[in-house]
Amino acid sequence: MLIKRSVDIPSSEITDEKVYLNRRAFMRAATRAASAVAAGVLGAESLLLAQAAAPHGAKLRKITKSPLSTTEKVNTWQQITTYNNFYEFGSDKDAPAIYAKGLKTAPWSVGIEGEVAKPAIWHLEDILKGRSLEERIYRHRCVEGWSMVIPWVGFPLRDLVKRLQPTARAKFIEFTTLADYAQMPGLRVPTLRWPYVEGLRMDEAMHPLAILAVGLYDEVLPNQNGAPIRLVVPWKYGFKSIKSIVKIRFTEQQPRTAWNVAAAGEYGFYANVNPKVDHPRWSQATERHIGAPFLSARRPTLPFNGYAEDVAGLYQGMDLRRYF
Ligand SMILES: Nc1nc2c(c(=O)[nH]1)N[C@H]1C(S)=C(S)[C@@H](COP(=O)(O)O)O[C@H]1N2
Ligand SMILES: [Mo]
DSSP states (O other): OHHHHHHHSOHHHHSOGGGOOOGGGHHHHHHHHHHHHHHHHHOHHHHHHHSOOOOOOOBOOSEEEOTTSOOSOOOOHHHHHHSOOOGGGOSSTTHHHHHSTTOOOSSOEEEEEESBSSOEEEEHHHHHTTOOEEEEEEEEEOTTSEEEEEEEEEEEHHHHHHHHOBOTTOOEEEEEEOOOTTTOGGGGSTTSOSSOEEEEEHHHHTSTTOEEEEEETTEEOOGGGTTTOEEEOTTBOGGGSOOSEEEEEEESSOOOOHHHHHOTTTSOSSOBOOTTSOBTTBOOSEEEETTOOTTOOOEEOOGGGGTHHHHGGGGTTOOTTTOO
């Protein structure tokens, strides 16, 4: 087991995103890195089995199957709900499953701000009213080097954007996650500058593959996966897919995203999955598929996570080494 872990888990996944912090937080980071190593030795996958999966939520009805789904084998509910990144609840993979249990997701509202026809606070029910939901089975590739296949339920982000009527000045969309100290124990740790912020260029946001997810399998999204509403952008590293969104702001300037603020040299604004552009501390050429049989080889990572045919055009003429 120990030998297996040490060959199977590259150091990149042990000293993962959480380690790279600003100077002020460095000492605390060192302590956390040590415990991450301990967790790595214990093995994330053994914790996977130990940690209880999310309780089953309300069934979503009238879900259509999207032709944009991958036909690859999906990961299990257990895997998808116990191996998470949601730093507001802690930086260990099993922390969200434990600490997000009590997150209050109803009522929920989303502030619509910036360059739009009518800035307003929207109740989630109004965002969802009359909207048909689709199942979108997507590949997911985390910047740390692991992957899954996830059956999201949601709707295209572009449908909401059109309804909000951005002004001609809107060039980007900035998304913000809830930051509630009473409910999110991870906020006490300065892993990132809170609240978590992510962003897309307007043409990326309007791409039909970008969705807002409200469900997983055919159920309401479990808290650890970003309930009640989260972004999913399958051709980008997982960190772009921001969870538990409370604010959508249309901007003229490129948003200052949480991971980019934390470590600009490691996490760019674009974060397109790219096997040819390594993270400064590890290769991005391959990935470990969660749930793959023990000792099976890492899989090659595909450009744009396998969605190149659909999205490469968005980046034509851009130097993807510079705009990583
Ligand atoms: N608010 C918020 N959103 C987040 C994160 C986070 O820490 N906080 N982690 C990101 C990362 S690194 C990944 S890989 C995905 C994981 O989504 P999943 O747990 O549903 O698989 O969520 C992304 N969205
Ligand atoms: Mo990630």
